[in-house]
Every structure is written in structure tokens, then in C-alpha cells.
Amino acid sequence: MTAVDWIVFFTTLVGIVLYGIWRGRGKQNADAYLRADRQLPWYVVLLGVMATQASAITFLSAPGQAFTDGMRFVQYYFGLPLAMIVICATFIPIFRRQNVFTAYEYLEHRFDKKTRLLTSILFLISRALSTGISIYAPSIIVASLLEWNIYLTNILVGGLLLLYTMRGGARAVAHTQTLMFGIILTSMAAAAFVLVKGLPGGMGLDGALTLAGASGKLNVITTDIDLNDRYNLLSGIIGGFFLALSYFGTDQSQVGRFITGKDEQQSKIGLLLNGVVKIPMQFGILLIGALLVGLYAVLPSPIFFNPTVVERVRTISADSSARYEAQWDSVQQQLSLSAAFLAERPDDSIARAAYVTSYNESTQLRSNYRRFVRSTGIAEANDTNYIFLHFVRTSLPVGLVGLIFAVVILASWGSISAAFHSLATASFVDIDMLLRRKDVQHSDVGRAQIHTLVWGIFCIGVSMLAVRMGSLIEAVNILGSLFYGPILGIFLTAFWIRRAGGTAVFYGALAAEVVVGFVWWTDVISFLWLNVIGCVVVMLVAYGSTAARTTSATH
Amino acid sequence: MTSTDDNRRWRRRYLAVVLFLLLQILLYAWFTEVWK
Numbered sequence: 001m002t003a004v005d006w007i008v009f010f011t012t013l014v015g016i017v018l019y020g021i022w023r024g025r026g027k028q029n030a031d032a033y034l035r036a037d038r039q040l041p042w043y044v045v046l047l048g049v050m051a052t053q054a055s056a057i058t059f060l061s062a063p064g065q066a067f068t069d070g071m072r073f074v075q076y077y078f079g080l081p082l083a084m085i086v087i088c089a090t091f092i093p094i095f096r097r098q099n100v101f102t103a104y105e106y107l108e109h110r111f112d113k114k115t116r117l118l119t120s121i122l123f124l125i126s127r128a129l130s131t132g133i134s135i136y137a138p139s140i141i142v143a144s145l146l147e148w149n150i151y152l153t154n155i156l157v158g159g160l161l162l163l164y165t166m167r168g169g170a171r172a173v174a175h176t177q178t179l180m181f182g183i184i185l186t187s188m189a190a191a192a193f194v195l196v197k198g199l200p201g202g203m204g205l206d207g208a209l210t211l212a213g214a215s216g217k218l219n220v221i222t223t224d225i226d227l228n229d230r231y232n233l234l235s236g237i238i239g240g241f242f243l244a245l246s247y248f249g250t251d252q253s254q255v256g257r258f259i260t261g262k263d264e265q266q267s268k269i270g271l272l273l274n275g276v277v278k279i280p281m282q283f284g285i286l287l288i289g290a291l292l293v294g295l296y297a298v299l300p301s302p303i304f305f306n307p308t309v310v311e312r313v314r315t316i317s318a319d320s321s322a323r324y325e326a327q328w329d330s331v332q333q334q335l336s337l338s339a340a341f342l343a344e345r346p347d348d349s350i351a352r353a354a355y356v357t358s359y360n361e362s363t364q365l366r367s368n369y370r371r372f373v374r375s376t377g378i379a380e381a382n383d384t385n386y387i388f389l390h391f392v393r394t395s396l397p398v399g400l401v402g403l404i405f406a407v408v409i410l411a412s413w414g415s416i417s418a419a420f421h422s423l424a425t426a427s428f429v430d431i432d433m434l435l436r437r438k439d440v441q442h443s444d445v446g447r448a449q450i451h452t453l454v455w456g457i458f459c460i461g462v463s464m465l466a467v468r469m470g471s472l473i474e475a476v477n478i479l480g481s482l483f484y485g486p487i488l489g490i491f492l493t494a495f496w497i498r499r500a501g502g503t504a505v506f507y508g509a510l511a512a513e514v515v516v517g518f519v520w521w522t523d524v525i526s527f528l529w530l531n532v533i534g535c536v537v538v539m540l541v542a543y544g545s546t547a548a549r550t551t552s553a554t555h
Numbered sequence: 556m557t558s559t560d561d562n563r564r565w566r567r568r569y570l571a572v573v574l575f576l577l578l579q580i581l582l583y584a585w586f587t588e589v590w591k
Contacts, residue, residue: 078580082573082576084572085573088569089565209590212590213590213591218590218591220583220584220587221584221587275572275576276575279576279579
């Protein structure tokens with residue numbers, strides 16, 4: 001990066017931290033710290049909810065995903081608007097009426113203490129571990145490209161935001177998320193504009209779309225029925241619905257955002273608009289990746305997008321590396337010629353067939369190279385997250401490069417600050433207060449701030465361990481998804497099976513965990529469906545045992 | 556505004572979100588076909 005990029009990068013980060021400290025200034029009380037006094041307007045709720053969901057990986061992975069697998073990933077979000085409707089109609093009015101600080105607090109009102117504690121603890125375990133990974137995932141990319149120390153990068157990504165999150169609580173989190181998400185969207189739009197303007201002469205947007213389409217990357221809708229495939233219309237609508245319902249309705253990192261609304265209307269409008277704008281936004285980000293397919297069919301690109309790994313492979317196995325790179329040069333020349341030809345004659349079937357053959361050869365060679373990387377003992381054989389950043393580093397103008405690198409950190413801060421705050425709220429309200437048999441008092445704010453600090457340090461600790469975890473990282477991510485369905489089942493039982501009691505739902509949740517664990521272990525179905533299964537098992541067991549008890553009581 | 560009016564207004568908003576989703580799916584299906 002140039003000096004100007006570094007200035008833009010650090011000014012943006014320091015500016016956000018100062019803004020967060022400024023927004024969180026003034027006298028605090030526990031309600032302000034935990035729920036921003038429930039005074040936020042709908043647009044802050046909307047951007048807070050979106051910034052919490054979108055991590056750095058969202059903005060790096062999605063274009064990479066479109067580049068390698070196509071745009072069908074967008075179907076993953078098709079169930080989201082439907083889930084927003086259910087949450088607006090059912091969850092928000094109930095949380096509002098009960099005046100809760102956490103989603104799990106409601107479960108004590110409805111069932112009993114043990115159900116509240118169980119769900120809160122499940123949330124704390126899974127969210128704390130996944131937040132550690134959310135700190136590590138962008139850190140490793142930034143550290144790798146900027147040649148920084150990974151441990152210091154973890155502290156930059158996970159630690160700086162603690163300055164305003166710990167002091168300012170919900171208000172600081174919400175207002176920084178609003179500003180950060182504005183910067184993120186503007187920067188991504190600027191990058192997309194530069195990409196479209198910079199397409200080689202004679203190619204244009206039409207040509208890039210023709211090439212992306214011929215490469216099979218504009219497959220937004222796929223209607224094949226395969227339960228083991230998470231990105232098709234059926235999985236997206238049904239599996240995506242249950243995933244979004246459990247994430248937005250029962251995960252405190254999201255519930256903690258929308259309960260800050262000034263009134264029920266403001267919370268509902270913010271959440272419903274999330275259902276309106278989320279899919280077009282994802283479509284736009286994925287389209288950037290698809291257009292990069294067209295761009296890099298004509299212009300040269302590396303065989304592997306993570307330059308650090310390429311360098312390491314060269315030192316480990318110089319001969320094989322040179323052979324692969326020479327082969328890549330020749331395949332790429334062929335690809336470039338056939339791509340330019342097809343871009344000029346989109347309706348020519350011979351030009352299309354020649355391009356498809358060259359493109360398939362190039363993807364085959366890239367796949368062989370990845371296998372070769374793995375054979376050298378290097379674990380990072382996946383370069384999906386580096387594809388968009390390659391374009392950023394090589395094609396964006398001075399200043400925008402620094403801004404996009406800052407965006408990677410800001411996107412992390414948006415979700416991590418909400419995670420720290422929600423972990424602190426859950427452990428403070430659901431465990432600390434419960435054990436001390438007290439209600440939340442205004443003067444407890446200092447205690448809540450200590451909870452935030454402790455969770456921040458814990459999650460940064462997990463990110464440090466992640467450096468040595470390797471393939472365990474995926475296991476941590478899976479762990480979270482095993483809890484989602486059963487937790488959703490507990491909430492839906494609470495809302496919709498009126499006669500079900502605490503014990504029935506508690507055993508229902510344990511049974512669901514066993515079933516979900518077994519189905520996951522057999523690996524016959526995509527993980528999206530685990531949420532559906534977990535939720536349905538809890539509701540069936542709770543309904544069955546309640547009905548059986550009612551029947552035996554009447555006989 | 557009565558709560559019945561309010562409920563009716565929210566039901567209309569929910570319907571609008573569902574219709575917008577369906578419209579998007581149709582548009583994306585068309586996009587997929589055009590650029591196959």
C-alpha cells in the first residue's frame with residue numbers, strides 16, 4: 001500500500017474508535033448500557049442488524065464464492081424475508097411486552113429458570129467461540145497480505161473496538177455500526193464502479209456478463225432438488241428460513257440490536273426492511289465476483305490468489321512450482337484469446353465452445369495447483385477470500401485500496417462489537433443477576449462493563465488459540481450450527497404450544513441435540529437442514545409429552 | 556389509530572415483503588436464463 005493508503009486506513013480506524021467513544025459518552029445507567037434506553041430510530045436498528053450479520057468474511061468470501069462457484073449462493077438468503085415477518089409478528093411484540101434485556105429472560109417468564117439458563121449458556125459457549133474465530137478469520141488475511149504479526153493483528157481487530165464497546169455499551173455499538181456500514185457500502189459501490197469502468201476496451205459490461213455466464217457463474221437460481229446442497233431454491237427458502245429465524249429471533253447478538261428500537265413500530269420497521277434490502281445487497285456483492293471472472297478471463301491473474309502461499313510453495317518445491325506457473329501462463333494465454341473472441345461475438349456457438357474449453361482447462365489447473373499446495377503440507381489451500389483483495393490491490397486507485405482494507409476491519413468490528421455486547425448482556429442478566437437473585441439496577445453499569453471487558457479478552461484469547469487450531473476452526477463453526485435448531489424449537493414451543501411446560505421443552509431440547517448430533521455425524525444432509533430438524537424435534541417432543549400428560553390426567 | 560387498523564397496516568407490509576421476494580426470484584430466474 002502507498003503512504004496515502006496507510007493514512008486513509010489508519011484515519012478511518014482511529015476515526016471510528018473516537019466516534020464510538022464520543023457517542024458513548026455521558027452518564028451511563030444499566031438500561032442505557034444494555035438497551036440504549038430503547039430510544040433508537042428504525043434506520044439505526046436496520047443498519048445495526050445488517051452490520052451485526054455482515055462480517056469481514058461476508059465482503060471477502062461472497063465475491064470469491066461467486067468467482068469459484070457462481071452466484072447461486074444468494075439463494076441462501078431467500079428464507080430471510082419470511083423469517084423477518086415471523087419475528088415482527090411474533091417475537092418482537094412478546095419481547096417488548098415482557099420488557100426483556102435478553103431473549104432468554106423471556107424463557108424464565110414462560111417456562112422456568114433451568115430452560116433460561118440452558119439456552120443462555122448454549123448461546124454464550126457458541127457465540128464466544130465463534131467470535132474468537134470471527135476475529136481470527138479477517139486477521140489472518142490482513143496479516144498475510146500486509147505482512148503483519150498475526151497476534152498483533154488479532155489485538156487490532158478484536159481489541160481496539162473494546163475501547164468504545166466497553167465504555168459506551170449499546171448506544172456506542174449501534175451508532176458506530178451505522179457509520180461503519182455506511183462506509184462499507186459506499187466503498188464496495190466505489191470498487192464495483194471502478195471494476196465496471198476498468199473492463200478492457202471492447203468488452204464492456206455485456207462482454208463481462210457473457211463470459212461470466214458462459215463460465216456458469218451467473219447461475220443465481222438453481223432448481224435441482226438435492227438435500228445435501230445448501231445453495232438451491234428449496235434449501236434457500238426452507239433451510240434459510242429456519243436459519244434466519246433462529247439467528248435473528250433467538251441469538252442475543254441480534255435480539256440485542258432490535259430491542260433497542262424507540263417503540264415496537266421502529267424495531268419492526270428496521271427488521272422488516274432488513275428483509276427487503278438484504279438479498280439485493282448480496283446479489284450486488286456476488287455480482288462483483290462474477291464480473292471478476294470476465295475480467296480475469298481477459299487480463300492476467302495468478303494461478304493462486306494468496307501471494308504468501310505462492311511464495312512459500314516456491315521455496316518448498318521450486319521445480320514443481322515453476323512447472324505449474326509455466327503451464328498456467330500458456331493456459332491463460334489461450335483463455336485470454338478465446339475470451340476476447342467470445343466477448344466480441346456473444347452469439348457465436350463456436351467462440352463459446354472454444355472459451356468454455358479454455359475456461360475448464362484453467363479451473364482444472366487451478367484445482368490441481370490447490371492439491372499441490374496441500375501436498376506440500378500448507379494448510380491454507382483455499383484462496384477464495386483473497387480473490388477480491390487481489391483485484392483491490394492491483395486495480396483500485398490510491399486511497400481506495402487503504403479504504404477497502406479499513407472496510408475489512410470495520411466489517412469485523414460491526415459484528416464483533418455486537419457479539420461482545422451481547423455476551424456481556426447475557427452473562428450479566430441471565431447468570432450474574434440470576435445467581436445474585438437481583439433485578440437489573442441502574443447502578444449496576446460498572447459490573448456490566450466488566451462483563452464486556454472479560455468477554456472481549458476471552459474472545460481475543462480464542463483468536464490467539466485459533467492461530468494453532470488448523471482444521472479445528474471448522475469444528476467450532478459447526479458446533480454453533482448444532483445448537484441453533486434446538487434453541488429455535490424452544491422459543492417456538494414457548495410461543496405456539498401454549499400448554500407445554502418447562503420440563504417438556506427441556507427434555508425436548510436434549511432429545512433434539514442428540515438427533516441433530518446423529519444426523520450431522522451421518523453427513524447425509526446439508527447443515528442448513530439441521531436447524532429444521534432440531535427445531536421440529538423439540539416441538540414434537542414438547543407437544544407429545546404435554547398431550548400425553550393431559551390425556552393421562554383426564555383418565 | 557385503532558389496533559385493528561394497525562394490524563391491517565402491518566399485514567399489508569408483510570404481504571408487500573412476500574411479493575417483493577417473489578418478484579426478485581422471478582427476476583433472478585430471468586437473469587439466469589438470459590446469461591446462461
